Amino acid sequence: VLAAFSGGIRVWESANALTRVEQEAYFGSENVRRDLANTFAFHDLGIAGEQSFVSFPGLVPAVDDDGNESFRVGTIKYLHDNYEKQLYRLAWPYPEQEDNAFREVLASGVEAVFFQYLKPGADVEDGWTGSWQTPTNFPAAVAVEMSFGYGGQALVVRREIPLMEALWRED
Numbered sequence: 001v002l003a004a005f006s007g008g009i010r011v012w013e014s015a016n017a018l019t020r021v022e023q024e025a026y027f028g029s030e031n032v033r034r035d036l037a038n039t040f041a042f043h044d045l046g047i048a049g050e051q052s053f054v055s056f057p058g059l060v061p062a063v064d065d066d067g068n069e070s071f072r073v074g075t076i077k078y079l080h081d082n083y084e085k086q087l088y089r090l091a092w093p094y095p096e097q098e099d100n101a102f103r104e105v106l107a108s109g110v111e112a113v114f115f116q117y118l119k120p121g122a123d124v125e126d127g128w129t130g131s132w133q134t135p136t137n138f139p140a141a142v143a144v145e146m147s148f149g150y151g152g153q154a155l156v157v158r159r160e161i162p163l164m165e166a167l168w169r170e171d
Helices: 002-037 164-168
Strands: 053-063 069-081 086-093 102-108 110-118 141-150 153-162
Touching: 002 053, 002 069, 002 086, 002 102, 002 141, 002 153, 053 086, 069 110, 086 110
Parallel strands: none
Antiparallel strands: 053 069, 069 086, 086 102, 110 141, 141 153
């Protein structure tokens, strides 16, 4: 009876760990999706990214000189900290710099994050690239792939996010 009971507890603990990891993965990828789906062209801000980060224009919280909170156009950046194993979301209003960014942790226990960018008009099978440095043009989509470790196993989540801006913006 004791062996069956302790085995049941191990299964319960394993299921709990997997549920926590799945929640972290969903929350992190859903935040990236929501922000990227709502990006837009603005002045000299564009999408820039490598495999380890992506930054783009969006609406970010800001506080004026009187202490009033509002939303302003700014920059949103997602990046992975290999040492802390966390996915971060940074946001700062335009024209401020990243040094003044509001920083929040979106997911913990993240072993790796990879961003990819789909070239406009390219085939989904082979049109992905590991960097985007074209501020005057948007990629057709951005993919985020996150790897989580739990109990000696790995959970990999990949999400491909189409960008509406790419559909109507001319080169």
